[in-house]
Amino acid sequence: MTGDLGKAWDRVTDPAKLDIIATTQAKDNERCRLEVSRSFISDTLTVPSKEMCDYAVQASLGDDVYHEPNTAALEAHMARLFGKEAALFVPSGTMSNQLAMRTHLKQPPYSVLCDHRAHVYACEAGGVAFHSGAQVIPVIPSNRHHLTLDDIQKFIVLDEDIHFALTQVIELENTLHGSIFPQDEIIRISEFARKRGIKMHLDGARIWHVAVETGTPLDVLCEPFDSISACFSKGLGAPVGSCLMGSKEFIARARWFRKTFGGGMRQTGFFAASVAYALTHNFPKLAAVHQLTRRLERGLLELGVEITGSVETCMVFYNPSPIGTNYTEIAERAEQLPSPLLLGGSRLVVHIQTSEQAIDDFLNVLRSLAEEKKAAGFVRPAGKVDDGSYKDIYVRRK
Template sequence: MAPAMSGDFLKGRDRVTDPAKLDVIAINQAKDNEQHRSIVSRSFVSDTLTAPSKEMYEYAIQASLGDDVYHDPNTAALEAHMARLFGKEAALFVPSGTMSNQLAVRTHLKQPPYSVLCDHRSHIYACEAGGIALNSGAQAIPVIPSNGRHLTLEDIQNFIVLDDNIHFALTEVIELENTLYGSIFPQDEIIRISEYAHKRGIKMHLDGARIWHVAIETGTPLDVLCKPFDSISACFSKGLGAPVGSCLIGNKEFITRARWFRKAFGGGMRQTGFLAATAAFALSNNFPKLTSVHQLAKRLERGLLEIGVEITVRTETCMVFYDPSSIGTNYTEIAERAERLPRPLSLGGSRLVLHIQTAEQAVDDLLGVLRDLAQEKKAAGFVKPCSKS
């Protein structure tokens, strides 16, 4: 029987605990969440903005309650499934795609000096806060593709460091990204690069944050797409619409070492069953929806072309890149007009990103904004400049 607590003790305890109490759930939280999902459905800023559905949460609330640093059944099941799906031996669930990429580099690299070769636009180089240098002490070799779209074997050969000249850091990892800026990296070129790298003992890492789009668009299984790589990072929280998480995938020895580094990086998590369940729900229910996303993106592209808007990169998956100067307007004017609609649209400049929650009406409304602006500019005397031959 627990000992009785005195009134003074209880008052003292309450003085400590009462200030800590917090209720973050709004009175109308369910309504607010639906409103947020509506806002997301009209945003073209990024597919990272997708909001978990009620069905996803209802599934996830049933998840296991283990501790992932030791063992959580649902997380372990997700990792085993991802390994099989990608044709590798093991996988590791991590909080983010950035951590997954950085763990891959740190795990592959053993003894400096060393370098990582990648596209100059790649997320691992341009958008991960200098993580290659910070976390691994490695030099990045950012390469501008000679064809303007994707790296080729010839690009790799021109910049890779292979000899023992003490002035340079040997290249030990080649990192590719698929998709990159919404464009699909040709598989035959990936194979050429991989064969060249592996003959020289160089590791291949894939930032496959949006590899799901490649698989859907090309009809190629994920294990086939990823066979040329020693490690893969695959994201659940972009195109697939889960709230948090990515998986790092590779052989058993690699993942065992990466798990150690995950702990050192502060990425060891506890009750991850809930997050693993949202990822499983996304794989089962949201992955197939990417077909419709691509169709909607291409419908948007066709609509822009019909209005006279220049498309700067042909749409292959979920991103549309455009230049509105061809109809006499600019991104700021478009964004301001879109914000003033009865149901506002959110835009992010030259890139329009569609996702599983993008509403078809949002696409129609965006085309309406561009159509109206084109007509207004024409009426005001704007004449599209003749293209240079």
């Protein structure tokens, strides 16, 4: 473009030009991958490998609000894999859960019953109330592990007393903070719910871990549920996305609500291809993740640290007070290492990019602190120490 008009256009377009790729970007990305390999904060921090990126850039081009070939293929595959009629790709697990609630709940007043630690209740910014206008009935499991049918029967609202909101959805989570929900209890709850016309939704953000640990196919695990949310960035290491599965009618209505929520996306082929890579190459790695987590747990026990949440999959909860230290002191010491460790309190999460060296370095930090405290005169307290972790560790966890 030449002349005055070209100059005018340049004045408009030139300020918008941007190059965000650093000259050191490749090295920066490798440094990021190293940092992730030494983080115990969450498996959401995993990053795409170079191989995943190379695969994903070959993805199809298309607008997912209209039709995106690779995304449509992913949705069809997920429906088959989970034994449901249809599936819907969404940006996040939170949106997937919220879409499920909004789609199941038709006419208020109504309530949703769930574990008091459930992500849908504790970590989704009050979304069930905001989006669906539903009351949530949070229940504390009597066994301090998972809800039972007896727990649910004590709190569920079934009659039409006008003082109460009828329970229309029972929401369960598997895993819940790394613990596996026994399948026989899920079946008992589901049979009870179906007899009363109550919908069952599974927050299966980490259902991949359950399948690997128990050797149970995903469709078998999810048969008792009317809808399932499965996350691709937790556990599997994909960059973005979750899938919601259910009947054709349910997913068609959820797709409508996805648009209402602002979740209709455009060029999603890159994300779908990343998920396909993760399903093929990362899903099988979870068995090794569980083994590494148990190795971490054994190391903690050998040091005299109290385990407040035993390893079932990829998480261990611990209390360091029996060796005379605390989470803040541990985190500060870990940050001072030549290659720092990133910690998040009482919960340690192991993921597909966690390095064995990170496990060793973390245990060495605790070993050094324990030796220092002992040399300074610290005496281990008698009996079991209750740090209240059952109440506290679930707050603001992702």
